Amino acid sequence: MRVLVTGGLGFVGVHLIDQLLRVRHVTSITVLDNCRHTAAPQALPTSQRVRFVQGSVLDAELVTHLVADCEAVVHLAAETFVDASIVDDELFVETNITGTAVLLRTLRTLGARRLLHVSTDEVFGEATNEPFTESTPYRPRNPYAATKAAADHLVRAYTVTHGLDAVICHCSNLYGRWQYPEKLIPVTVTRLLRGEPARVYGTGRQSRTWLHVTDAAAGLIAALDHGVGGESYLIGGDRELTTLDVVGRIADQLEVPASEAVSFVDDRPGHDYRYTTSNDKARRELGWLPATDFETGLKDTVDWMIDHPGWWK
Ligand SMILES: NC(=O)c1ccc[n+]([C@@H]2O[C@H](COP(=O)([O-])OP(=O)(O)OC[C@H]3O[C@@H](n4cnc5c(N)ncnc54)[C@H](O)[C@@H]3O)[C@@H](O)[C@H]2O)c1
Known part of the structure; x- marks a missing residue:
């Protein structure tokens, strides 16, 4: 499989790419990333199967060119720091919502490709007694979460309206090597x-429920391989x-x-x-659990x- 990973120089991206190469044995990985301050280019695995393209998901021409050459897209590119979204949400709206829309329009035009859209459990707002499940209503309460929620709605709308083969994963709080020291x-x-x-x-x-980033990467790959188009999965810590x-x-x-x-x-x-998150669906349908x-x-x-x-x- 030839995979495009947007935001692949970020914390989740470098771990996901490592596992795609070692465990999933993908043919080629193209990384599209515009090198924001959280990017860790030094952590990108060195391999002839990995190609890095510096650029933005907002660049429709570039995105079309890269999507044309792949069979699946993992969409990680985002502005990710809640505190920064409270100070100024402009870049969050652009990258997280418009950037996702650019990718979706391209996928609609080119067709026949799978999208794994990576979201957060923060779209569900504040948990009470019950853990979040995939059917918990969206109630985002900060600008970052609101932009991620908007992107999720767009992805879901494209699966229904345009028949896009897309799976959404909501990760809980992640930690591990290469996370930028603002989290x-x-x-x-x-x-x-x-x-x-x-x-x-x-x-x-x-x-928060904490999940190690290598477990999250394994969950995302399980969703890429076995997730049902139009469905969403919580990839949460225990x-x-x-x-x-x-x-x-x-x-x-x-x-x-x-x-x-x-x-x-x-x-x-x-x-x-x-x-707090329930992993029941991911365990049942993807065979995934934190390790x-x-x-x-x-x-x-x-x-x-x-x-x-x-x-x-
Ligand atoms: N880390 C967590 O705890 C966590 C939890 C839940 C969900 N997520 C989601 O996982 C995804 C990845 O998160 P992360 O922790 O790796 O974030 P990160 O901030 O470490 O990485 C994001 C990457 O996206 C890139 N990027 C930003 N804007 C871009 C643009 N316009 N075009 C191309 N690349 C761009 C950055 O340069 C960076 O390399 C995000 O969508 C985030 O919402 C993360």
């Missing part, structure tokens, strides 16, 4: 290694932890005393209190960051 785990490691406390929003009792739990575990590993590990700051506007336990994955991530100061300094 909770790498930014906390970075601050503690610099001798600064982690900045924790509000009470720090917001909770470990729910509060922000304070996560920061505390990192501080323990770095031997930072609890009293020096945390600085509380005003809560983020629209901060969702809880995300990495949180302590092992976190230890690997922290050790890797200590060994790779060039990534965060």
Whole structure:
């Protein structure tokens, strides 16, 4: 299979490409990425089967040229930092919504190609007692989540109206090597290694289900291979932890005393209190389950960051 991966230099992309090469044995992978600050070109696997094209998903001519040469598209390209979307959502609307629309129009015109659209559990808003499932109504509460939700709606509309063969995956909070140090785990490691406390929003009792990025990549490949067109799948972690739990575990590993590990700051506007996900459908229909336990994955991530100061300094 010849695959186009948009946003393939990002955190999820480099892990997904590694597994597509090693586990899935794809014939060729074209990476389309415009090298935003989160991109990690140094992490892109070196292989004759991988070709990097610097450019934007907003460039319809370039997208048409690249889609014409592939059999499947994995769409990861996005603006991804919630805090930045609160300051200014313009780029989020352009990249996440218009960028997806450009890709969809191209796929409609060329036909006969599968799309795996990667979304987030944040489109469902705030969880209460029940975990999110694929039928949970969309209630995005921050601009990033709203732009991802809009993109999902477009993808779903194209499957119904234009018969596009597209699968949507909602990933929960991911962590692992090569994540840009603006997201909770790498930014906390970075601050503690610099001798600064982690900045924790509000009470720090917001909770998320955490999933190691290599497990997410395996889930995305399972959806690419076995997902039913028009369906969506939650690719979620099985470990729910509060922000304070996560920061505390990192501080323990770095031997930072609890009293020096945390600085509380005003809560983020629209901060969702809880995300929690059910993996039942992905387990049943894709045969996928997370394999990495949180302590092992976190230890690997922290050790890797200590060994790779060039990534965060
Ligand atoms: N990391 C997570 O915890 C998580 C959770 C749920 C869903 N997701 C989704 O997974 C996808 C990948 O996330 P990530 O964590 O790898 O993000 P990331 O920010 O690390 O990577 C995004 C990549 O997209 C590229 N990009 C941005 N705008 C582009 C454009 N116009 N054209 C081409 N490339 C562009 C960037 O340069 C970057 O390499 C996103 O769609 C995100 O919404 C991520």
